[in-house]
Amino acid sequence: MINAILQVPLFSIIPFIWWFFTARKKESFQAWLGFHKPIITYKGAYFALCLLAIALFIVPLQALVFFYIDSSLLASNQFVDLGLTGLFPALSYAIIQTGLSEELLFRGFLLKRLARWFGFQMGNILQSLMFGCIHGAMLWSVLPVFVLLLIVLATAFAGYIMGWLNERLSGGSILTSWAIHSMANFLAAGMSIFQIL
Template sequence: MILMNQLISALLQVGLLMAIPFLYYVCSRRAFSGFFSWIGLKIGKGLPLKWMFILFTAIGLGVFIPYLWLYQTGCLTYSGFVVDSFLESGWSVQNILILVLWACIQTALSEEIFFRGFLLELFGQWINWGWANLLQATIFGLIHCFSVLNQSIGPIFLVVGLTAGIGWTLGWLKKTKSDGSLFAGILIHAGANLLSTVLVFCFLL
């Protein structure tokens, strides 16, 4: 039942964050064709493996100590049925599937579609892509402040800054190294989610 709830939740989030840019695209261009390419759901010229490795390593090293401090000081906690299910039955097959759905589909896929796909392209129609990338990254960082909204300014600034930095990096990767494709960013985002969650489950819960 928990696995089904996670699957439904993930699909609903992807559906919603895909529907918004799709409706914008159809209404503004009065056409369906070209949507997936416009938003970045395309293969491109191949994955920039070197840059993916560099950025994944940099993101991992750059956020590990700050987030470790946030968890150890109680400024940031994991909650939800992913955590509840893990605390109840540990590394079961069901919980691994739940974690993969959450990390890869509900967050990585949906967020890359909406922020690096939709918002970056939308803002890029009005301003140059560098400012567009900064703007989508800032919004991406700000929505993550809700996880530490009841904390002091320090943890809030840290979470927003780190998350915005990741958002900017993935936007840069899409535009300059991935031929406009989201797939490299989705893989990095999913990998970072999986790694951070496994570390939390193994050492901090």
């Protein structure tokens, strides 16, 4: 829980400084990041793509874990065999520590700034590649290059879809990607809690 509480301010420092010097007179920090109720367009497509994003987070990464990665290297390993006592820590890990902090940085800050500079398509590609590379960097010293590349591409593609969902189907709200990211991480933690894979 302490890690979860500390990580959000850590991931918010650069966005806050940027906002303070460039946009604080125009809009609140929360609005600038996209903290508002999603304005959902094309509801059928929205829900289908949300499920696809969750599947893209879980299925390829769990397949890689099953075939190529020692699961003890993953953050979700901290919940192994905790059973029901691990549910609250897993929720705080999934919703606050990883979901919120990473969405603030990648889709709330980076995507919105990069899209302003380079256009939405290029901005979304750039933020998703950074998202994938950060996830790959955590395992670079212990995995073969091709497995590392698959992890980077799988997480980058999920990051791209979440960015697209936020900006194109949710009216710029990061609540959509936060919910998807949190759910995917909670499912991964749940698999560790109950030793499903």
